[in-house]
Amino acid sequence: MKNTGMNFRHLYYFWVVAKEGGVTRAAERLGLAIQTISTQISQLEQAIGKSLFMQQGRGLQLTEAGRLALAYADQIFLLGEQLQEALGEADSGRTRLTVGISDSLPKLTAFRLLEATLHLATPVRLVCYEDQFEALLADLALHKLDVVLTDRPVRSGTTLRVFSHMLFxxxxxxxxxxxxxxxxxxxxxxxxxxxxxxxxxxxxxxxxxxxxxxxxxxxxxxxxxxxxxxxxxxxxxxxxxxxxxxxxxxxxxxxxxxxxxxxxxxxxxxxHVYAISNERKIKHPAVEAILSSVHQGVFSTP
The missing domain is CATH 3.40.190.10 (Periplasmic binding protein-like II)
Known part of the structure; x- marks a missing residue:
């Protein structure tokens, strides 16, 4: 595979320019000279062999390649922010659990499942996102989520490397x-x-x-x-x-x-309620606590 020599600092400058809508505002945000930003983006375009911006009037507009690069950059730098948060929480002794909750799953069910994580010896910081099933699976595959709680298993034949675990x-x-x-x-x-x-x-x-x-x-x-x-x-x-x-x-x-x-x-x-994970065997301690609470009868019919 050809090594493009992509510099992630250059990618970050491109991301800021795209988000700020222009080089001038990006330079102000980053505290750098306009020429420095322009040079770095030119070097990125040379490395990947694609133009990322085109001139439109006095401003810049993303090319098709630029829009594609921005979508990936969003994912890369979101994960970078999550990495910093996770490292900070590691120092505090707190475990982070990022959960996707299918919008079709009863919220009382989700609460009863997640309640088990509040009683662990190691404190847990819950981060919960609600979305449609397919969108959550995509985020799980990109490791934006630790687990997805939903009312259906993953269809057989999917190209995503994720696994369904029947909870109850x-x-x-x-x-x-x-x-x-x-x-x-x-x-x-x-x-x-x-x-x-x-x-x-x-x-x-x-x-x-x-x-x-x-x-x-x-x-x-x-x-x-x-x-x-x-x-x-x-x-x-x-x-x-x-x-x-x-x-x-x-x-x-x-x-x-x-x-x-x-x-x-x-x-x-x-x-039916399922946990979807990236692993055949769930290893996250907070998710293991959820499984344990189910096995102990937290959803026993009164």
Missing amino acids: ESDTIVVGTPALAGAYAQGFPDKLNGAPFLLPTRNNALRGRIDEWFELHNVRPDVVGEFEDNALLNTFGRRGAGLFFAPAALATDLADQFGAVLAGHVPQVRE
């Missing part, structure tokens, strides 16, 4: 405000025709199983709303907008936090 599975229940749940609890599920429901969107792993269950029982619900974000779905449920599905293991939490009570059990619809 749970029956689901249908819940709602006391008035709404009480209206449909008698004769559940036969009386659910026309019942108002709040459902996850169709890209959610649970939605297909819910639709199959409706078909099995010949139920035609009145779908009031569909949500990608589970927390927003629960908020509408708390306001009495509709019934909704939830893990049976979280029944007590749902009653305490959302005032949601049981309308009926749905054992045929199973909720």
Whole structure:
């Protein structure tokens, strides 16, 4: 492989110019002469054999190669910042755990899993990001995240070198405000025709199983709303907008936090929770604590 001799100091100057929108402002930020910045970027362009900027009026615009280089530079210098933070935390004796949480995963589930990290002998600093499943996997593959908590495994055949670890599975229940749940609890599920429901969107792993269950029982619900974000779905449920599905293991939490009570059990619809990591065997002590809490029954159905 040809060695381009890329100088990462030059790449950093390019990154600052791109972020600041021009050489003059970048020079002010870095405390360097304009000519110095221009020379360094020219040397970078010579090293990679591509022009990164083109003149547009009095300013600079990124070329196609420049946009591609900026995307990689963003990742490189973000990781550099995380490295500095991690080294600082190493001196303080605190362990850092950077977690990606799928927007479809119930937030109560995520909390119950992560709660185990708060009781370790070595203090843990949690950094949590919420995003769509695919975006989180990409960040995990780039080592921006230590682990991803989600409701689905990684598809077989993916080119990403990441691994799925089943944490637990749970029956689901249908819940709602006391008035709404009480209206449909008698004769559940036969009386659910026309019942108002709040459902996850169709890209959610649970939605297909819910639709199959409706078909099995010949139920035609009145779908009031569909949500990608589970927390927003629960908020509408708390306001009495509709019934909704939830893990049976979280029944007590749902009653305490959302005032949601049981309308009926749905054992045929199973909720799955996975940890996705870069390793076949998880070694991070905080993630090991999560696994241990699951094995000890933190999600036992009440």
